[in-house]
Amino acid sequence: MLSNSLSKRAQSLKTSPTLFLVAKAKELQAQGHDVISLTVGEPDWGTYPAAALAGHEAIDLGLTKYTPASGTPDLKRAILERLEIDLKLKYAMNEVAVTSGAKYAIFAALQVLCDPKDEVIIHSPYWVSYPTMAELADAVPRIVTCTEESNFKITAEQLKKNINANTKVFLFCSPSNPTGFIYSKEELRKIADVLLENPRVHVISDDMYNRLMFDGSNCAPHILEAAPELKDRTIIINGGSKAYSMTGWRIGWAVGPQKIIQALGDYASQSTGAPSSISQHALVAGILKCEPNIKETNVVLKKRLASALHEFQSISEFKIFEPQGAFYLWVDIKKALGRLYQGVKVSTSKEFCQILLEKFYVATVPGEEFGNPGYMRLSFAIGTERMAEAIARMNRLVGQMK
Numbered sequence: 001m002l003s004n005s006l007s008k009r010a011q012s013l014k015t016s017p018t019l020f021l022v023a024k025a026k027e028l029q030a031q032g033h034d035v036i037s038l039t040v041g042e043p044d045w046g047t048y049p050a051a052a053l054a055g056h057e058a059i060d061l062g063l064t065k066y067t068p069a070s071g072t073p074d075l076k077r078a079i080l081e082r083l084e085i086d087l088k089l090k091y092a093m094n095e096v097a098v099t100s101g102a103k104y105a106i107f108a109a110l111q112v113l114c115d116p117k118d119e120v121i122i123h124s125p126y127w128v129s130y131p132t133m134a135e136l137a138d139a140v141p142r143i144v145t146c147t148e149e150s151n152f153k154i155t156a157e158q159l160k161k162n163i164n165a166n167t168k169v170f171l172f173c174s175p176s177n178p179t180g181f182i183y184s185k186e187e188l189r190k191i192a193d194v195l196l197e198n199p200r201v202h203v204i205s206d207d208m209y210n211r212l213m214f215d216g217s218n219c220a221p222h223i224l225e226a227a228p229e230l231k232d233r234t235i236i237i238n239g240g241s242k243a244y245s246m247t248g249w250r251i252g253w254a255v256g257p258q259k260i261i262q263a264l265g266d267y268a269s270q271s272t273g274a275p276s277s278i279s280q281h282a283l284v285a286g287i288l289k290c291e292p293n294i295k296e297t298n299v300v301l302k303k304r305l306a307s308a309l310h311e312f313q314s315i316s317e318f319k320i321f322e323p324q325g326a327f328y329l330w331v332d333i334k335k336a337l338g339r340l341y342q343g344v345k346v347s348t349s350k351e352f353c354q355i356l357l358e359k360f361y362v363a364t365v366p367g368e369e370f371g372n373p374g375y376m377r378l379s380f381a382i383g384t385e386r387m388a389e390a391i392a393r394m395n396r397l398v399g400q401m402k
């Protein structure tokens, strides 16, 4: 009966699957089980001290009032300075809007760019929220399935084939969540060439993980480095959550053409209002003072990755794709499927992940949620010993499947 009172939009809304799995893991934990959660896209280390201290300072200084809706000048300046260092891109203060999380920046960007029937090209495996966000903007997500052959990245040919008169946005992420693969400058140039032939198509470049790199580089290659000509229709998204370990502070930003950023800021001002004053003050310190922490984090992540890759050698049924950035492992588990576990056939990655959680207390996210069944995503942003224990449990499950 209740559903009748809900809008069509609300009725088609899905609970964020990763958050659902986190809740399930917490429930099992509350029942006393030793659950190892590899689901959530969140570092296991705290917000870096300089940023955390600035958060306290904001409260002490009474910086607890509304700020300008699109962010404080201090934070905007810090974001733009960083962008110039990382990507050699210059923007004006009215070309950046600070938002309550990068997720909201993507959501708002789609809201201000899309009309009904506009298509948003998203390639799978995708970050779980992209298709729903496109739908909430009344747009049509056009999912392009990517496979191992292209390291799960969209090729210029695939992009070209999927652009039509309704295409409004190409939305992508490098390093990718869930695979951790990055687009090389050459790949980005080829993609840009296709986009240059299609002037209606805008780019949303989700750079959320671009500072978490394992090859020692400062930042992942960027489409605007490869093709500065796209600057007048590219929106850059980033935030404090991953590089600065500030997930709970809910602070992100969008940078792009003034007209679009103005609209995005207006949209945010009419919905969330200004982002948290405290989080903004903390992020200024994060951006200005926490470079050494980011470097250290990359060293730690690289070690954790090496350790996890080593442990995974014990499970021959799994194929692991070594990531170049972010903190996820994308695992092909198809070889382990189609067998029986306690007399019940385990056919899908979803079923596999469910048993792994409910019987072995390891929470992962099945490939179905990213548009690529047969795979599993897990976060290695946890300590090596816990990770090794989680892999040992996976090994036990696979060993018990006949």
Ligand SMILES: Cc1ncc(COP(=O)(O)O)c(C=O)c1O
Pocket: 041, 100, 101, 102, 103, 104, 127, 173, 177, 206, 208, 238, 239, 240, 241, 247, 250, 251, 252
């Ligand atoms: C690919 C990607 N983009 C954007 C976000 C949004 O981050 P936040 O809203 O925490 O800033 C996330 C978070 O998980 C992500 O994985």
